[in-house]
Amino acid sequence: MGVNLKDVAQRAGVSVKTVSNVVNNFPHVTPATRARVQRAIDDLGYRPNMTARHLRKGRTGIIALAIPELGNPYFAEVAGDVIDAAARHQYTVLLDHTVGSREQEILVSQGFRSHVIDGLILSPIRLEAEDLAARRTGPPMVLIGEREYDAPYDHIAIDNVAAARAAVRHLLRLGRRRIAFLGARHDSVRQPAHLRLRGWREELTAFGLRPSQSLVAATDGYGREDGAAAMGRLLDSGERPDAVFAYNDMVAVGAMRTLSERGLSVPGDVAVVGFDDIEEGRYGPVSLTTVRPDKPAIARLAVECLLERIAGAGTGGPAAARRISPGHELVVRESTAGRAGGA
Template sequence: MGASLKDVAARAGVSVKTVSNVVNGYTYVTPHTREKVERALAELDYRPNLSARNLRRGRTGVIALALPELDAPYFAELSRFVIDAAAERGWTVLIDQTDGLAHREREVLQGIREQLIDGLIFSPLTIGREELAARTDNTPLVLLGERILDGPTHHVAIDNQRAAREVTEHLISLGHTRIGAIGAQENPSANTAHLRLAGYREALRAAGLPYDERLVPPTGSYHRADGAALMRRLLELDEPPQAVFCFNDLLALGALRTALSSGLRVPEDLALAGFDDIEDGRYSTPTLTTVSPDKGQIARTAVELLSAQLGSVKRAGRRAAGGSEPEHREAREVEADYRLIVRESTVRP
């Protein structure tokens, strides 16, 4: 058994309440008393019982993060930021992989783990506004990604359409007039792909360049192999592209491999840009021009919105116990920052 607050209080010669104040970071403790208590805590190697503390607060201290693919570098990097932001609040993060499958996303949405978690951060690929509105689980929820915009719950995302337009405008500014795109999807639920395609088309239209469907082959997934195969198709055209915008960095890395193995120089013969700013792109040869979403900001904002909901639930519970109406707050759409990072795959240093 570890040391208790009572043991620490006896060692320091103070009350249990004073020890509790020090452990919980309350400021109204004199420096001398705080020093005694902290010394006793260290001597007894005191470890707080987080389970008991959370039980008293009506909390588990655990939140869930549900993502489509854990082996996708973007989601892996985002997970780390969420874990760091949650740790600052003393929360543990339970990570779930849905594989983007509709039935698994519905299970997550309907709260199969509602007794285990205090809140959920969820990046869906298939469920829509109707399913979200029909949700019966009351677990606080924050959405990521673009599957559900202007929905009935808090949502954090970047402006994908504007970002895609900016990276396409960058390629146009280099003098390229025949620009391909890898990442378009025919699935009507693929909102991210649709928004990035819309931004690409906006940039072409603004520059007076035609939209050529042959330069935009559709793909079912966003992996390296898909980028490699689609780049091969583009290079087989009678008039191959001078530049290619890939809708994520994995597609771009696969495309880069095909271009280089075909004897092309990047960017001299073919300029190439991606999206997501994963670590691999910073160390590829050449390094990859990309759109860099602020993953840290996305994660911190999602955790903050979840924390605010948990506070609202607690206050609403107190008011309901007193006979008043629970508190309701409007859902917030939060737009996170991003920036275009120009590297060697489009501009030689």
């Protein structure tokens, strides 16, 4: 038999209700009593039965997180942060992989697996506004990621335009003037690539420069190989930038590889800025200057908003959908600043 509340109460010399108040972190317990109960919990190795607790509330204790790319370090890091944030609320996370497919994102958003989850955090990249407007059933849902939607769901996303402008401003202050953008897309204008490209244009214009379309390189995807290929095409076209602002860190890493193969130094010949602050960028041969979204805050806010929606399901809950923008910062490293004492 496992240790139960009654066992803890007997060891601590308090009532079962008092133990329950401590376990649930209710405030109306004196510090001395709380400490005595906690010692009894530790001594006996008591662990709350979270499954039973959730079932008593008519819930499963599971939320789902649907991301487009398991192999993308950014999404992997966000997933880890969501799992940690959910665990602090005694929730388990079911991870779903949409492979960036609109059909799969629709399936997930319309309530797939709704019988086993209490809510969904979705990071869409192909889903359209009409797909969300058509959603009639399914558990509470919160959106994360930088794609913009006019939809009645809480959405946690950083300000991509402001972040891009900060990256370009940094390059301009270093004296760079031919700043390329790698990672443009030809699809929906609500994609984050368009927002980051917009920030690139706005900052160059504010500085008094005319943004040159010849310095904008589109990519099919957002991996290292896409960045390497785009950088190669840009150089082959005769355009020689003195700086690159890349859609994300993986595109930036690929671009730096091509620059190295072409005999160009980073940052001596071409300074490079990425976006996302993935671990790989911190430990490459040339550490990468990047925009760092506050990923722990994104995860925490998404979980808290979702649990608030779950708690309010059927009772009205929060009145209106919220758009929340966590912070971001520019992290300057060797790809723009160079090594100490070096180029």
